[in-house]
Amino acid sequence: MHDQARLSGHGRFVLAALVVLRAAGVGPSASGSPSSISGELDSAGLRELLAAQKGRVVLVNFWATWCVPCREEFPDLVRLQRDLAPRGLRVLGISTDFTGQTAAVESFLTSTKPNFDNYRKKSGDDQAFIETVDRVWGGELPFSVLYGRDGRKVRVFSGRHPYEQYRAEIVKLLSEGNRQTGDARSPRS
């Protein structure tokens, strides 16, 4: 019998609440620290994670340890989370490293100590995952998607972009509400 099935009605409620709070970015990470992988995501998991963010502006960043521009951009994401989280931003990182690179991902997170949660893309499910992220995405990294408070995708960023550009887009969204979908492209890995 599974532990969850043994929980009382009250216990199940508490567990469900914790899961919702966790997905919404409230409370500690499942791993206890953003400096480790918070979990694996397939397309369904990504949809659930995004659905739980409604009410916040969300910047989802796809990265990999082997991607130099991603590593270079990472401190900017930490800065964005630090500067704009109080105004309603949540940054989420998703590593696209393969399973065999999990140790490298953990090592990278340990050394960079990000202030936002990072997940790892689950093996397989490539096409469904791409469709969930954005149809134009072809795997280039870094790749970031900005969502409005209502959960609507507002903008995609292909490749590395300057902190100021992210900040300007996010601040506009935080203060003005949602805008039409657009995209920005620059050299990438």
Next chain:
Amino acid sequence: MRHRKALLLVFTAAAACLLLAPAAPASALEIGSTAPDFQLTTLDGKPISLADATHTHKAVAVIFIATKCPYSNAYNTRMKDLAAAYEKQGVLFVGINSNKTEPEEEARAHARQHEHTFPIAKDPGNKVADLYDAKRTPEVFLVAPDGKVKYHGRIDDNSEDASKVTSPDLKNALDALLAGKPIQNAQTKAFGCTIKRV
């Protein structure tokens, strides 16, 4: 005055042409279009051209590959196995490395390390990648003896784990082409690293 009117007409016509010009296609190479010929030198120092290859083979699988891209590298064994399996059926696999960041010696060492026996060529100045509008590694263009593109896209649907592939798209396309049957899924989305152009 007449001169100004004529000038205005020219400007108006030019503007109309710009507005009416069809949008550029998402991909320069559509299924059924003619694959541009190319002449390159393989890592073994031999000349290779698409025109020659299509004349002597039942199909040519042109695959844009890389040495450093994990997505491309995940397919090293699969590419090697597919190339060997289909060579017996008259299919030639041609690897093209267009990345400016991966010099010829590195590509040669990579091919040796992964025991790639199919021809691989560097694409100086990414000219072939430009001709094909190839954007990623790995990205496949399957060309028939008539020079037409019959399949374009990914090798299969699981870059990370070959044992979990549910849609072996390139293999399906090759089987259909060799059997003279229509390719059911002739266009898939190539997912991988961007080609590092000059």
